[in-house]
Amino acid sequence: MISEPELVGEESFAAPQTLGAVSAPGPDGAGVTDDAVTSLGPRGPRPAWLWALGGAVAASAVWAGGLYALGGQDPDLGGYRATDNLCAAAQLKNLQTALGKREVEGMPAQFEHATRDEAHCSVELKPTGYEPEVDEEGNEVTSLPGVHLTYTLHKKTDPGPEFDGTVLARQEAWGADPETAAVTGIGERAHVARGEDGSTITLDVLDGQAELSIAVTGDWDPASGDPATDVTELEGLLVQDMQALMDRLRS
Structure with missing residues (x-):
């Protein structure tokens, strides 16, 4: 079983991050200015259900990949083969x-x-x-x-x-x-x-x-x-x- 990671204080994930000064254009077509730049606050500890969800998603991906691989197999020909005559x-x-x-x-x-x-x-x-028929000219019909x-x-x-x-x-x-x-x-x-x-x-x-x-x-x-x-x-x-x-x- 995957256990929840041990947390060392609340600052483990608390390093503040700052968005870049200019990003993609906003809804009105203008770029994002420095006034829109914000800092992200400290991240709290991740809930345990996120770890469980991650494991379920990974398992589903493996299962789906297996189905895809099986779907890619050649069909059963039922014993039929090619014939050269x-x-x-x-x-x-x-x-x-x-x-x-x-x-x-x-x-x-x-x-x-x-x-x-x-x-x-x-x-x-x-x-x-x-016996083939013969037309008026003697040709076989x-x-x-x-x-x-x-x-x-x-x-x-x-x-x-x-x-x-x-x-x-x-x-x-x-x-x-x-x-x-x-x-x-x-x-x-x-x-x-x-x-x-x-x-x-x-x-x-x-x-x-x-x-x-x-x-x-x-x-x-x-x-x-x-x-x-x-x-x-x-x-x-x-x-x-x-x-x-x-x-x-x-x-």
């Missing part, structure tokens, strides 16, 4: 069963930074027995289902507060007016957006520090220009393939 990580077993096999791995792209990692992948699925995947791992900031706004902003930027609904049972939060004509479906998932998206576009009937497959009915398969991808990115 999102196409290889995304097996898409259920979508391939429903829409067609992918004959090539796809087109992966990735970006790594101290604050965030990003990865993208685009693949085409070829239905069994698919291809129409294949496609899948585009994105994966963002936030390594410094929490993506949670902006997740819903990010999803809606992207959909609006595409110029689409899809039917959007919440999806339960996968990740921390998830949304599915279905195109009105049945040609597109997108699943967006937030899982801790990771944001993932799988967008599926169906094939088209070259003669009519209408969607040949209603991919909005594939939500269940899309959720299963997304969960499998999340598991692989955490392995």
Whole structure:
């Protein structure tokens, strides 16, 4: 315990002090003159509660400093890691069963930074027995289902507060007016957006520090220009393939 300092007479803190002759300008803009100079009288002994208050303030400063240090730590990534090939990580077993096999791995792209990692992948699925249409000039007119995947791992900031706004902003930027609904049972939060004509479906998932998206576009009937497959009915398969991808990115 810190005891009150021993006082040796009342003159221990009693040395008179004199303010300087000129100080900062007063309220009317004029400097303080010699007439305003005063002498401070003797200081009395400091009350004991001041010493206790000083200790409490010091302890509070240490506690606050500890909270600040903890707040500066990097967030828990929940086992997620960067990937150098999102196409290889995304097996898409259920979508391939429903829409067609992918004959090539796809087109992966990735970006790594101290604050965030990003990865993208685009693949085409070829239905069994698919034959491209030929136009009047003999040119092949291809129409294949496609899948585009994105994966963002936030390594410094929490993506949670902006997740819903990010999803809606992207959909609006595409110029689409899809039917959007919440999806339960996968990740921390998830949304599915279905195109009105049945040609597109997108699943967006937030899982801790990771944001993932799988967008599926169906094939088209070259003669009519209408969607040949209603991919909005594939939500269940899309959720299963997304969960499998999340598991692989955490392995």
